[in-house]
Amino acid sequence: MLIDAALRRMDTGVFGTCVDCGYDIPIERLEALPFAIRCEEDATRHELEVRGGHQATPTL
Template structure:
């Protein structure tokens, strides 16, 4: 994908992200601040556990976010921005094919191409009908 297009989708994602953060009341920022404070407070005595502490806080944050629809969307947007940074944005995470621009216009955080998405939906339906 060329840089100009990438920039455009990045803009879409960032705008959506801001909107979501506002709708969930910047909860993420508050969480980040408090976990940062915790880390600094325990830095001197528990340096070895820093990595564990960080992971726990991240897991808790993720769990919180997944409890809401907005949170899940936010997660997918963050993932898309991460893919943008490592240069895999716009490619299907499943098969590696390029995701069509029409699909990205509609869903800028799409991680699957339309073919894999359909397959996933079918699988989900199968699971639900067999349950």
């Protein structure tokens, strides 16, 4: 499903462009996560907003 969405973004010419800031997503990020829709900075910001501004506390 995520890969299908990435392929659709390729077809429309927006693959590799951050949906939040509009800048190019670094190739290293796309190689690791070809379905990424946000640059690392905006992805982090988005995750914090989704969690209500709280970072998850790691457990052992």
